[in-house]
Amino acid sequence: MGMKESTKDKIIKTGAEIIHLKGFNGTGIQEIIKAAGIPKGSFYNFFTSKEEFGLQVIDHFKAHFNLLSKSILEDNSLPPLERIKKVLDLFMDFFMEKDYAYGCPIGNLAQEMGDLSSVFREKLKSAIDSMVESYERVLKEAKASGEISELLDEREAAYFIVAGWHGALIRMKLEKTLEPLKNHKKFVFKYILRP
């Protein structure tokens, strides 16, 4: 990896962390440059605009979600529903460590930018669809093994679960406890994901 590539990665990683907490409009380019410890002006060597940068940050978040969840959701040594529980527990551990801040960066940006930019909207839609599809695949396995009802539509259920999770994260930010996420998990497994 060349010097330029690694500086670009550093800007994306640093910017992603600040945007995760403060949102896209709440984060300034100067703030990112300062936090990344790179020379003023070098931002525009790598990105033509803040928008182009933001789109690459979304790709970064999407890849990060896949990296964290894929090995669990595709672990055939575990029953399908156990994998979903394990992913939710993994994210709960993350948020506990982060003092119940941040939330899901894709959900955050969808909420913030969904009405404001059509290029953000398309990119974020594809990121959420990709999340939903990774759950949907597991739910298909769960149906095949009889863990969930034959009558449950896997795709609709996956969308419902992701939406409920995003909503629970909103309340987590206010409550500053895991309780909203635990309530989500409890309802999903008690009422939706069952034979």
Next chain:
Amino acid sequence: MGMKESTKDKIIKTGAEIIHLKGFNGTGIQEIIKAAGIPKGSFYNFFTSKEEFGLQVIDHFKAHFNLLSKSILEDNSLPPLERIKKVLDLFMDFFMEKDYAYGCPIGNLAQEMGDLSSVFREKLKSAIDSMVESYERVLKEAKASGEISELLDEREAAYFIVAGWHGALIRMKLEKTLEPLKNHKKFVFKYILRP
């Protein structure tokens, strides 16, 4: 109502609409002043800071939600669950008219500001709790009349429903259809709010 009172109301109403679409950090005071058609500088005759203004905008949103939902949720001529369906339908009509933009202003601000300001956090928590309590009261009636299971915890169910709605609104902003809200309603009534 005196002249000063009505100018203040105009600033809050105008600011609330812009913040509803663009978020708190995405909205500038100059933009509000311009849209409200009031003289530059008069903003600070009414509000000591943008934050103080934001807190009053949250009160405005909370009062508006109560105004819209209260008469339906407390309408004893309808069975309890019909009232909840009617409120969801009312908001679906609103979002259809608004081209699937805006979302819930309380949910939006909770997501945006929950990690950034403790005074916003407390005010938003009380607004969401008030929403949840209005559903909880209806669910208690639904339990008494046998429309939902004795085993369902009304408070937990109300939190789950509000969270799922907020998450569905996030996806509505990306999809630009009612489908995410319809999916929410379908799952809530098929799997949670039933005998």
